[in-house]
Amino acid sequence: MSSKKSSKGEKLKNEKKLEEPSSLGKYFIVFLVLGGLTAYSAYKYLSTPLEKPVLDLEQWWGPYPIDLKKDVSIRPYQIEFSDVIVNDLRERLLHSRPLTPPLEDVGFNYGFNTNYLTKVLDYWKNNYNFKEREQFLNKYKHFITNIQGLDIHYMHVKPKVSANVTVVPILLIHGWPGSIREFYEIIPKLTTVRPDQKFVFEVIAPSIPGFGFSQVRKYFLRFRTQETKHNPDT
Known part of the structure; x- marks a missing residue:
């Protein structure tokens, strides 16, 4: 068993x-x-693919009451650092309040290091060449136009090419925070034809609302930047 x-x-x-x-x-x-x-x-x-957002291209973002006679033409714009602006800035910097010393060996971990900020302020007061910078910033053509109630500033750089070269428009939008200054070094590369290519870019670079020389309003938080970029004339 x-x-x-x-x-x-x-x-x-x-x-x-x-x-x-x-x-x-x-x-x-x-x-x-x-x-x-x-x-x-x-x-x-x-x-x-994401669904295409529905944008209200008639939304008014400017001050009320709505001004239907607002100048919407494209106007040349010149960046200018007048003596009044520069002297006012230097006067304010000369009378700035003493900065609180940072903690030892913290670098920029708790915000902008005030030891380094002291050097920046001194550079602005004594060494910054405003006229030289003004000429540099105006090396490209600047314009302003009113879109949906806001004056929007932008650069428009057209390439100088022959008729047999295809010109492709490209919209460059800077980050937040940021400015159109970010594009100054890359614009020549985009607007110059390379030997192995038969196309070149035409650059449009706007200052987003509230940055650079573009307007903004107090209710900007509900503002959608892309709604100001539909103007075909820009």
């Missing part, structure tokens, strides 16, 4: 051992299917 029981026990053990790989195979298939479905869902989500 004991031999029969032991043989039955061994048989059951062998059957369980045979079932274990089969069970692992089933789990592997399930995980493989779930992984495939997850990967497919992620691919669909990432590759599906």
Whole structure:
């Protein structure tokens, strides 16, 4: 009897051992299917184009009451640092309040380091060449036009090319915070034809509302910058 029981026990053990790989195979298939479905869902989500936002291109962002006679022409703009502006700035810097010393060895971890800020203020007061910077900033053509109640400033740089070269317009929008100054070094590369290419870019670079020389209003938080960039004349 004991031999029969032991043989039955061994048989059951062998059957369980045979079932274990089969069970692992089933789990592997399930995980493989779930992984495939997850990967497919992620691919669909990432590759599906976003819906085009609905923009109100007639929304008024300027002061009220609405001025329907507002000048919407494109006007040349010249950046100018007048003596009045420069002297006023230097006067304010000369009478600035003493700065609180920073903690030791903190660098810029807790905000702008006031030891370094002292050097910046001294540079502005005594060494910054405003006239030289004015000439540099005006090396490209600047314009202002009114879009939906706000005066928007922008640079427009057209390439000088022959008729057989394709000119492609490109809109460069600076970051937040930032300014059109970010594009001064790249503009020549975009507007100059390379030997291996037959196209070149025509650059439009606006100052987003509230930056540079573009207007902004107090309710700017609900403002959508892209709604001011539809003017085809710019």
